[in-house]
Amino acid sequence: MRFALNEDQATFATVLEQMLATAEFNTVEGWGRYDLGTALDAQLEENGFYEAAREPDLGPVAAALMVYEAARAPVCFECAASALIRPYAGRDLPRPLAVVHGEARGAIRYLPQARGLVSITADAVRYADLPEGAVTPSESLYAYPMGNVDRAALDWEKLDVDPAEFDTLWRIAIAAELTGVLQAGHDAVLEHVRDRKQFGQPLGAFQGVQHRLATGAVEIEGAKLQMLKAAQSRTAQDAALALGFAQGIATRITYDLHQFMGAMGLTLEHPLHRWSYRAKLLRADLGGSAASYLAYADERWGAA
């Protein structure tokens, strides 16, 4: 039992942190809800960050940590699938990479930028290139680029991998991204309540605010540790529990963050939505908390 990163992981985390620190919040033309961090993404790719999962001294823990850290940036770029799905595909896949799980309907995040789509179902993992013009970008409430594709029209190739393993990897990836956006939103709100004064004192001095933020901090920390543990074990049980927990805490925390940010959090001039509106989508992924918990119950306690 050791909670400190190993030397390689620590170096990886330090360099990653420096690179991510260059990302700034900027409003985008037409008041879009997301700002694509294309340059940052390219820099991470060039420096081999997306290969961490298969590096013996870095491994999936470093990859999951990267997804978590990348999610904290005020820009977005496809990281989760590249860091935790692509290295295990058994063949070279292009990136950015979009993922669709099961029979999930509707728009898929990062599809407009993606060069390929991975489909994870109970019986197989399949991959398809995304030919030019196949994807229709869609308007979305969420702070992600989203798009639709006629899946039946794609040229699917079955990957020689275990679907259950990919299900687990994807749960870990989502748990990492969700925990990261919650942490970033929490940090932004902390900064706000330290500065913003009402009734003669900072909002963050009111105990009603303090206790809810403290509770949120405890929950986010619990989610992060479970996610990292799942990344190390890569068991279905740990992954389902980590995702169920992260999705379970996301709703209330997201409401709280907007509550404490007040009207400022409603504007597109403040970055809170960059994280909170990703959390809103991620918390419902793979059927949401209850579905992940059902998957955990099957693993832990078996059938009824």
Next chain:
Amino acid sequence: MDFTWTDEDAAYRARIRAFLDRELPDNWDEIARHGPGSPEQTEFSLNFCPKLAEEGLLIPHWPEEWGGAARPPWEHFILGEEMWRAGEPRGAQYMNVNWIGPVLMKYGSDAQKAQYIPPMAEGRAIWCQGFSEPNAGSDLASLRTRAVREGEDYVINGQKIWTSYAGLASTCFLLAQTGGAEGGRSGIAIFLVPMDTPGIEVRAIPSLIGHGDIHEVFFTDVRVPASCRLGEEGEGWSIISYALANERVGIPRYEMGTAELDAMVAELKRRDAFSDSIVRSRASAAAAACEAARLQVYRVVDGRARNEPPGNESNLARVAVIAAEQAVADFGMDFLPDAFSGADHMSMLSHHERAIVTGIAAGAAEIQLNLIARRHLNLPKGA
């Protein structure tokens, strides 16, 4: 990062479990029904802890000088987890091995060490802690019990409350004011008071958490020699801070919560009532709360094992543990409500009784939230 156990740690855990399987009596469930704070379990510990001591499983983390084996913090922690998982057969004596013994080693006089440490190491000493008072709960520094110096003695007057184990304890680890009228932290001293000293009266408080678990202890002109004082006058607060730092994360309650959750699921399965999706997902939510608590506690132990200075992680861990205990108790109440009205499921009843205490004992949860807000989140202090 590594969330797995070493082979040595796993073997150590297995050894403890094998010992418990062998040594806990057939009627252990009957005894453990009443919970770790009960007089039944405290009495049981006087029979059980000597066996643990003989096996080298009572004080393995203590220095060799005092009969220990100077084993590392993780082993000490695994031992605590396994004991708590089994229902804490050490009863009151977990306090001796976790913090009272180590505090005496650091601050005690030679005479105090010689008198008190060997019986703890042998597993035959029951202590109680005289901390809380009617007007000093979470705000412990406002305690009013006074010890007034008279020649070679102190005369103690005051009242303690919520005291666990007082009915059977032979010694009280007592906090009292010796300073001026202003009181507060700087006036606190610690006394090791034999409970059979004239002037001490113990009354059990009827309570929701079991009969004989908590007490009022009255001190009326209790005269003790000055040699009963631990450390110097005014040193009490720093000693108690050291003691509580030793106890940073408190009891691994999530471990018993996890065991209890498994028992609840087994009972639901027996009733053919564990197929419903709502029940299954709620059971998992309780398991996740336990896991969140477990990992946060482990992080604190990891820091201790690596000799890092205490950080705020223990405050976070305490809050996570409370949420875990409550999640398990709520699951039981929601889906096995009849278990709380009959005699068949006393362990669940006992778990629920403890769950309502978790956020209160050893300082209210709100204090932890205050500390997290101020120290961990750097939020400002209110006007």
